[in-house]
Amino acid sequence: MLDQKLLEGWTLPSEAYLSEAFAQWEFEELWPRAWSLLGDSSVLKEPRSYRCYDFFGESLVLIRDSQNEMRLLSNVCRHRAGPIFKKQQARYKSLTCQYHAWSYKESGELLRAPEMGQAKNFKLSDYCLPRFPLERWGPLLFSRLREGTSFKDWLGEISSEVPPELLSRLEYRERRDYSVRCNWKLYVDNYLEGYHLRSVHPRLSRELDYEAYRSETRAWHSRQWAPTRQESNIYTEGQSPEAHYYWLFPHLMLNLYQGILQTNVVEPVGIDECRVRFDWWAIPEVSAKRLEELIGFSEEIQEEDREICEWVQKNLRSRFYRQGRYSPTRENALHHFHQLIESIKKQIS
Ligand code: FES
Ligand SMILES: [Fe+2]
Structure with missing residues (x-):
């Protein structure tokens, strides 16, 4: 009917x-x-490799980390919004911001922030890179930015x-x-x-x-x-x-x-x-x-x-x-x- x-x-x-x-x-x-569709799930074949995406205007980075796990992180540094990665796709040694060299763990946690020792109420753990869900269906990878369905x-x-x-x-x-x-x-x-x-x-x-x-x-x-x-x-x-x-x-x-x-x-x-x-x-x-x-x-x-x-x-x-x-x-x-x-x-x- x-x-x-x-x-x-x-x-x-x-x-x-x-x-x-x-x-x-x-x-x-x-x-x-x-x-939405992020892209092809086989895009990163080697550990310590990344690919950057523009996802609804957000700069995101997909990494295959040293343990071979895929993660999707924000590519926007928590200091003053510098890029962690600038190329579209490459291998990496570390997740270090290209602006003032704050560096992050592969989990997105902040590892080192040079010359921030005297800053008041500054805890590394407050400045993680946001992480986003990754879903795989066949050869496709999907994600989204906020909670929902x-x-x-x-x-x-x-x-x-x-x-x-x-x-x-x-x-x-x-x-x-x-x-x-x-x-x-x-x-x-x-x-x-x-x-x-x-x-x-x-x-x-x-x-x-x-x-x-x-x-x-x-x-x-x-x-x-x-x-x-x-x-x-x-x-x-x-x-x-x-x-x-x-x-x-x-x-x-x-x-x-x-x-x-x-x-x-x-x-x-x-x-x-x-x-x-x-x-x-x-x-x-x-x-x-x-x-x-x-x-x-x-x-x-x-x-x-x-x-x-x-x-x-x-x-x-x-x-x-x-x-x-x-x-x-x-x-x-x-x-x-x-x-x-x-x-x-x-x-x-
Ligand atoms: S913007 Fe990333 S370290 Fe300053
Ligand atoms: Fe048509």
């Missing part, structure tokens, strides 16, 4: 895509509580639907970043519905069965079924067309098909600009040529989505438009996303 709110409801108002105040609320309240609840049914034997064989292959001049939510909105398939993606719509296309919403994610029309096409090459397309709140997409995992992370760059990061993992049997072919096709679709999203962003400034209605059969996942945003906004404002 269809949700009454979906039948009666209105989309997020245009202010949500245009206002500084809304973006500020997201920066302070939404993003720090969000689970557990990782298990956030991932929900996905953990049992994707075969572990597929996940364990995936290897990291490629990255592409795309800049789109629209609010990050608009890009997510567009991903969440197949309603635009025929108008925006003529070539893709020849491959997919629009009538059978549907979305199912769960607690923190939704899943789309996009069955292919014929047995053999760009996606399947004659193999079984089993595919999993997930969106996880608020900005991560996991697309699994034919031995490939493609992730999309939609990051805000400004109110009306976002960066969409595509990363590809694949099982060894997927040749470089085959992957190139799929990336080429995905770029064609991405370009079509970029163009329509940029039009909508511009049109949201119209004096005569504020919000719209949902197609009950085609936009249930979009409605689910908006409901999550609205309910969190109500709880934490």
